[in-house]
Amino acid sequence: MxxxxxxxxxxxxEDEVLRQQLLAIDPDADIRCxxxxxxxxxxxxxxxxxxLPGEALKYPNLKLVQKTGAGVDAIMVDESLxxxxxxxxxxxxxxxxxxxxxxxxxxxxxQRQLRQYQQNQSQNLWEAYAPxxxxxxxxxxxGLGRIGNLVAEKFISCDFKVLGWSRSQKNIAGVVCYAGGxxxxxxxxxxxxxxxxxxxxxxxxxxxxxxxxxxxxxSAFIINLGRGTLIDExxxxxxxxxxxxxxxxxxxxxxxxxxxxxxxxxxxxxxLTPHVSGWHLGDAVTDIAxxxxxxxxxxxxxxxxxxxxxx
Numbered sequence: 001m002x003x004x005x006x007x008x009x010x011x012x013x014e015d016e017v018l019r020q021q022l023l024a025i026d027p028d029a030d031i032r033c034x035x036x037x038x039x040x041x042x043x044x045x046x047x048x049x050x051x052l053p054g055e056a057l058k059y060p061n062l063k064l065v066q067k068t069g070a071g072v073d074a075i076m077v078d079e080s081l082x083x084x085x086x087x088x089x090x091x092x093x094x095x096x097x098x099x100x101x102x103x104x105x106x107x108x109x110x111q112r113q114l115r116q117y118q119q120n121q122s123q124n125l126w127e128a129y130a131p132x133x134x135x136x137x138x139x140x141x142x143g144l145g146r147i148g149n150l151v152a153e154k155f156i157s158c159d160f161k162v163l164g165w166s167r168s169q170k171n172i173a174g175v176v177c178y179a180g181g182x183x184x185x186x187x188x189x190x191x192x193x194x195x196x197x198x199x200x201x202x203x204x205x206x207x208x209x210x211x212x213x214x215x216x217x218x219s220a221f222i223i224n225l226g227r228g229t230l231i232d233e234x235x236x237x238x239x240x241x242x243x244x245x246x247x248x249x250x251x252x253x254x255x256x257x258x259x260x261x262x263x264x265x266x267x268x269x270x271x272l273t274p275h276v277s278g279w280h281l282g283d284a285v286t287d288i289a290x291x292x293x294x295x296x297x298x299x300x301x302x303x304x305x306x307x308x309x310x311x
Contacts, residue, residue: 001044002031002042002043002045003043003292004037004045004059005019005032005033005034006037006047007034008034008048009049009050013281016033018047018068022288040058040059041061043059043061044059044062044063045062045065045295046065047067051065054078055078056081057080057082062085063084063086064291064301066087067087067090068281068288069278070090071200073199076200086304087305088291088301088303088305089303090281090287091287093283094280095279095280095281096146096150096151098279099225100151100153100154101154103154103195104158107139107193110132111131111132111137117129134158135160135161138162138191139161139195140187140191141175142226143166143198144175145166145199147225148197151197156175162176163177163178164176165177165179165183165184165187166178166179168180185215188216191217192217192220192221194216194221194222196224199227199310199311204227205229206232207230208222208231208232213236213239216244217246218245220246221245221246222248223249224250225277226252227252228253228255233253240269247269248270250264250273251277252275256274258274290302
């Protein structure tokens with residue numbers, strides 16, 4: 001029984017780096033890398049960051065696809081993935097805290113008018129602006145799983161008003177929680193910043209479109225850290241041009257890398273980063289090793305994805 005690491009993102013992590021981390025936990029494990037997988041019949045667990053359609057079929061005895069992050073939408077949409085193959089994702093406070101820091105950094109940039117000051121400097125313009133107060137600013141966190149909770153906690157600690165929205169009702173200290181489609185409009189209408197940590201599901205695909213952007217304050221920003229499929233990018237550009245919202249900060253896009261022809265590159269109200277808000281695996285490496293052990297022992301896996309719900 002072998003575990004194959006095929007991340008396909010060398011700019012983030014080399015397969016061999018993760019292999020050595022896992023071998024430090026389980027020195028006797030049969031762990032292989034994508035450039036030298038050996039006999040495909042030996043592979044029963046695949047660990048990947050970029051999953052390709054039909055990839056699971058390359059390994060006839062595959063039992064588990066382990067994602068090196070939280071987003072599993074590329075796996076879930078693979079119609080060729082046998083029902084017998086389990087899917088698991090990672091849950092780590094390390095990358096979750098980094099995502100919370102990312103969201104806070106960009107909110108503070110707007111609160112303190114830093115983008116405007118940078119523009120003024122290029123024009124030798126000396127002009128002061130009053131900063132916005134955190135205690136008078138509302139941040140809405142959409143998606144109240146583990147990462148959403150960490151994002152909410154970060155903003156609460158900095159004295160922001162925090163709203164939360166999720167598929168089902170949650171109870172989180174310091175957060176006014178909303179749930180279900182009927183309450184989304186209330187949340188969007190009250191928020192100065194909307195931070196999306198939602199998974200990609202049939203219900204959330206293009207959830208943000210011209211209609212939903214129209215529910216936001218004209219002065220509000222959307223920050224998308226969830227999945228690129230959540231936003232209709234053409235309608236986002238239209239909504240920004242019409243002044244339905246003030247700006248968009250996007251760490252995830254529908255297609256990655258973002259095509260050169262996309263208007264998002266040059267739109268003055270859009271800030272782009274290349275899917276970097278959550279970077280380090282941290283202690284989640286131990287979960288990969290633990291799932292390999294559990295798979296061999298026939299035990300219940302950690303962080304198993306519900307194939308029907310898609311997360």
